Amino acid sequence: MSQPIVLITGASRGLGEATARALAQMGARVVLNARSSDDLVAVAGRIRSAGGTAEVVVGDVSAPEICERLIQTALDRFGRIDALINNAAMLEPIAAIGDAERDDWTRHMAVNVIGPVLLTRAALASLRSRKGRVINVSSGAAVHPKATWAAYGASKSALNHLTTVLALEEPEITALAVAPGIIDTEMQALIRERGKGTMQEKDYQRFVGLHERGELRSPDEPGRALAVLALHAPHEWSGMFVTWDEDRITELVQQHTAS
Numbered sequence: 400m401s402q403p404i405v406l407i408t409g410a411s412r413g414l415g416e417a418t419a420r421a422l423a424q425m426g427a428r429v430v431l432n433a434r435s436s437d438d439l440v441a442v443a444g445r446i447r448s449a450g451g452t453a454e455v456v457v458g459d460v461s462a463p464e465i466c467e468r469l470i471q472t473a474l475d476r477f478g479r480i481d482a483l484i485n486n487a488a489m490l491e492p493i494a495a496i497g498d499a500e501r502d503d504w505t506r507h508m509a510v511n512v513i514g515p516v517l518l519t520r521a522a523l524a525s526l527r528s529r530k531g532r533v534i535n536v537s538s539g540a541a542v543h544p545k546a547t548w549a550a551y552g553a554s555k556s557a558l559n560h561l562t563t564v565l566a567l568e569e570p571e572i573t574a575l576a577v578a579p580g581i582i583d584t585e586m587q588a589l590i591r592e593r594g595k596g597t598m599q600e601k602d603y604q605r606f607v608g609l610h611e612r613g614e615l616r617s618p619d620e621p622g623r624a625l626a627v628l629a630l631h632a633p634h635e636w637s638g639m640f641v642t643w644d645e646d647r648i649t650e651l652v653q654q655h656t657a658s
């Protein structure tokens with residue numbers, strides 16, 4: 400595939416930025432989205448300085464017009480979409496079901512579930528014709544429930560389900576939900592900042608301990624795995640929920656990154 404076109408949301412920092420950089424290094428042209436204009440433009444600038452091609456669409460994935468603009472920008476600029484990576488997400492509300500407000504639930508689902516659905520729908524025609532891929536960034540929280548993380552666990556679980564249904568409905572497309580591991584990003588900082596006194600102590604201390612012992616992973620390796628999956632995931636895997644470092648993915652990454 401020559402210079403595949405890949406859209407990635409939540410590309411201003413963390414895992415999304417690492418994935419965008421890896422994609423560009425692998426020869427993809429990327430269309431980047433997030434809300435923070437300065438950070439997003441800086442990421443695109445670094446990709447261009449390294450010889451890559453990056454377009455930017457600033458805005459909130461919960462807004463239907465931003466989803467439309469993101470897809471349309473890719474089509475206008477490059478004429479096709481080879482892969483969509485739904486990476487942008489929020490963790491909050493961190494709250495017991497008995498305490499979380501309706502508006503917080505609505506906002507959460509709009510960002511973590513409805514945005515990816517709208518983006519997928521808008522990209523479908525091009526993805527079908529390109530036999531493209533949809534990579535939904537999920538989480539272990541989709542299958543390992545935690546008190547006070549009902550919204551996040553439910554939204555990631557919903558994303559896994561959507562991935563499976565997309566695979567059933569769209570035989571030309573390869574859809575995967577991927578758990579990226581526990582990574583040293585702002586989302587982890589948010590857990591340490593807001594989880595105290597709300598999360599169960601054992602859960603909270605686990606994340607604090609990983610940070611204190613320097614055991615949080617850099618986003619670079621999972622970012623590389625997401626990039627390889629977006630470009631090369633085999634169609635037989637369509638519909639699955641996978642973990643970024645399971646053996647078959649490590650083999651695929653080695654196969655496509657060996658120099």
Ligand SMILES: NC(=O)c1ccc[n+]([C@@H]2O[C@H](COP(=O)([O-])OP(=O)(O)OC[C@H]3O[C@@H](n4cnc5c(N)ncnc54)[C@H](OP(=O)(O)O)[C@@H]3O)[C@@H](O)[C@H]2O)c1
Binds near residue numbers: 412414433489
């Ligand atoms: N970090 C972990 O340990 C971990 C573990 C499992 C799964 N994940 C998943 O990995 C993905 C990336 O998370 P991360 O750890 O890199 O988090 P992060 O550092 O908080 O980055 C989130 C990214 O999403 C963007 N974003 C957030 N809300 C958005 C919105 N409404 N519209 C558009 N962009 C939005 C942020 O940029 P702006 O603020 O500029 O919009 C940022 O670029 C998420 O799907 C997360 O659930 C992370």
